[in-house]
Amino acid sequence: MTIGGPTFNDQTIRMIAHASLGGSSVRVHLSNLRSTTPLRVGRVSIAYQADGASAVAGSLRTVTVSHVTSFILAAGTEAFSDPITMHIKAGQNVLISLYLPGKTSPATWHSDAFDTTYVSDADTGDRTDNIDGGSYTRTTTSWYYLSGVDVLASNHSTIVAFGDSITDGYNTPKGAYARWPDDLARRLADSHHPIAVVDAGLGGNRVLTDAPNIWQGISAIKRFVHDALDLPGVKTVILLEGINDIGNDAGPNGAPLTAQDLIGGYRHLIKQAHDAGIRIIGGTLLPDHGADYYTEAHEAIRQACNHWIRTSGAFDGVIDFDQAMRDPAHPASLRPGYDSGDHVHPNAAGMQAMVNAIDLQLLTH
CATH class of the missing domain: 2.60.120 (Jelly Rolls)
Incomplete structure (x- = not known):
């Protein structure tokens, strides 16, 4: 909020x-x-x-x-x-x-x-x-x-999908509940593992810095405890955020962003989750070639951060959204069938593809 x-x-x-x-x-x-x-x-x-x-x-x-x-x-x-x-x-x-x-x-x-x-x-x-x-x-x-x-159910646990406008469902059909957290809740129920899924996405949000538009909120680092870790029954957080930091070159204290800056933000969120006894799963950042703010320098930061998410072992698990969503012929771009039209946000089919890429054992065991 x-x-x-x-x-x-x-x-x-x-x-x-x-x-x-x-x-x-x-x-x-x-x-x-x-x-x-x-x-x-x-x-x-x-x-x-x-x-x-x-x-x-x-x-x-x-x-x-x-x-x-x-x-x-x-x-x-x-x-x-x-x-x-x-x-x-x-x-x-x-x-x-x-x-x-x-x-x-x-x-x-x-x-x-x-x-x-x-x-x-x-x-x-x-x-x-x-x-x-x-x-x-x-x-x-x-x-x-x-x-x-809050639906009060016995012995239930909660998964929090934490992120920016991609998690918030930007460019998905109004009232269709076609955001990827909605799709995840349905897939869990269909697999006989009903788990509450909370969508804590916030359009325009950044990991490290507050967005200049107040409706886009304070940084993920500032809101993470309130919007994710303090929610009832939360056991796991799925983190998918950072593309707005990259696209706006929004490093700390007004400086240009580096991959190490963003990785430092991820480490901070991981520590907050672990200090609260909560698992945190890292999602790789989706491709965005063709977006207004895409540059080769920004792409290098995205690639470096995704490499770290995949290989560092800092998260309790990894969901490779990038691999699931990229165009095989142009890996820096969203697959055309998953692109809502702005080259950043998935359409409804793309949201479902993101969820299909999740190994449910990460969330149910």
Whole structure:
């Protein structure tokens, strides 16, 4: 979650959450972490999605935090709801409706949710109990103040897919759940190893330095503990990040980037994971020849980093995304059938190919 989102005033926001794992109860994670003023929450509800902004009749539940229906989130804080009895199937969608009775400051948000969020008009009051979606007159593709929905299942573990816009699902079809973490959750379930998969991708994110656009977030090094290691039940992290450092030549303290700089960032993340008792799998960086920021010098850094990821033994395992995605005739380029068109981000077929390249024994044993 980052700062820089829009403001709201006496409005209800209805967002979609897609479950990667089934269970018998859920809790909602709300965040005012990046905002500068307290957030007054008038009411929150959760329901099964019927279609669009419409809920399944009879499924709507009121969400409470510390057993109250309205509350204030101080600036820089987050809250988990009380557990809600609700049977969720893997792959099922739920609607989270958030009523904000006052005028807000710029929202803590996830800009690129690649799903449809429904928003009522300003000054229209509490619409959290509406089954019909007709009161939601505007749509966006972002999440606001919603950090996640936890499905509470016995003896489950969590895999965190941590990265940038490739993990976030940029250029994949809206609402299709065709990001590679979505595909991974389905493949694990199909192999009779249902494991929760959390997508901690953030478009534009870098390993070493904060992005200049505030909605692209603080560096991976700064956000790794909060966004990955502190999540409930996490046992394994898959790291795929660094192409934005390379493409923007974003070394420490404003200096040009070197391969050793980026490798040093990887070592830092590995140490953080191991200090927390969590396994970390390294993904090789995808080819990007043809992208606006591609240069031969940048390609040399990518190749050096990929060689280190494959051979250093520093990670607890390696997924060779580069090998799976590159064009055999032009190895610095994405395979044409996997290219979404910008020569950086895979399309839906490419996302599935990334997951097909994963040895599931890395994650299930």
